[in-house]
Amino acid sequence: MTTTGEWVLLSYRLPREPSGPRTTLWRRLRRLGVAQLADGVVALPADARTRESLEWLADDVLEAGGTAGIWTARPATAAQERELAAGMAAARAEEYRELTGQAAAALGAPEAEQARTLRRLRGEWRAIGRRDFFPPAEKDAAAAALSALAEAVAPTGARVGSAR
Amino acid sequence: MRWATRAGVHVDRAACAWLIRRFVDPGAEFVFVTDPADVPADATPFDMRGAALGHVGGDCSFETVLRVHGLDDPVLWRIGEIVHEADLDDGRFDAPEAPGLDVLLRGLSMTGDDEHTLAVSGPLFDGLYEFTRRRLLLGREPA
Structure with missing residues (x-):
């Protein structure tokens, strides 16, 4: 059986205005190379560093008046994980x-x-x-x-x- | 005083521990926890989510400790730039030392426990401080 790896997810919601924190978050997520799973949900393969990076971003979101959560998850199928990795x-x-x-x-x-x-x-x-x-x-x-x-x-x- | 941070120390936490012991609290004792809930009641947390001494407004924890404790030594602020780039790598500062420092600390975290990382990195940061101090005084690279 193929097992899938562990991923760390950041779910977030930021107020539409002011746009400054949104732009900053977007730039930081881009630098980290996240996979955008959906609006307000990004993922990285889980390790101590990726998890920490997303945790600090979650704090930034909270500070900007938004809501954020950190999750660890496994893709339910290997095919889904392959698609994520390929993207x-x-x-x-x-x-x-x-x-x-x-x-x-x-x-x-x-x-x-x-x-x-x-x-x-x-x-x-x-x-x-x-x-x-x-x-x-x-x-x-x-x-x-x-x-x-x-x-x-x-x-x-x-x-x-x-x-x- | 007791100070607490996350286990698995990398560059920002190692630098903070050095800074705290040298410039804030010579008798500092460090506790390493995996869960923020395990921080002892009498310990001051740093470089952890929710801690006042954490990442603030795009700064790394080292810069936050400098600010909160009113440390205005320009040598420490220059080291702060290096630690910032080693930890966050966001291009805010020009710090060619940063990638090397990051690699050294990551390697240390692979070969020993957190006590070991602090014991070895302390003299490294002492050396970085002296080098940076001389460079700032001379206005160029010291010999």
Whole structure:
């Protein structure tokens, strides 16, 4: 029998006005890479960190005059869990594709701009990685594009000589 | 005084414990609980849901402790920025030290209990304080 994993859910309801807390919450949820199960219900695979992150957001919602609850749950079927994971993987895949495109485009840029873009994209790569619970194939392509850009900025041969 | 926080200490709680012991209550004793209901009546909770010393208005608990206890040392506020980014990673501050600090604390939580994490991270934060202090004094990276 296939068993499904544990998920942590945040259910929330925020007053429509003011819109500030809604925008902030939306931005924070997006950064965490949650799956939106329904209006006002989001989910992440459960671990100590994801649970804590959602708990703090629940407190933010309460403070903004809304209602919020934290739940742990298992999808009743493996198919439902697969669908959830696939949705999250697709969202990350889109972000990796965007990163791959930007890294490839930077190869044609002047050297100083290449270095700046590389720094920014490496930060972006780490941010995506932190919310990437089900790594899609696009992750490898993004890694390769970043490596190619790094090679253009600091060729491996030169790096060995100049490092430290 | 006794202080209580959630078991499974990571960067924000380790930093808070160091801050409390160094700058608020030298005799601080720490209790680790898994359920907020288990906080002893005589203990002050921190970095827990519902605690006054928690995440407030987008700040991490370390920043809240600084604010609540009126600590205005700029070195501590700079460390607060690093802890904020290590814990929340929301890009509010430029703190390249943050990912490294986060990884070190997460690794510690895997190899020992919470007492061990505090015992090892205390001297780390002492060092971070001294480095940050010198950097602020010099206006550049100290040797």
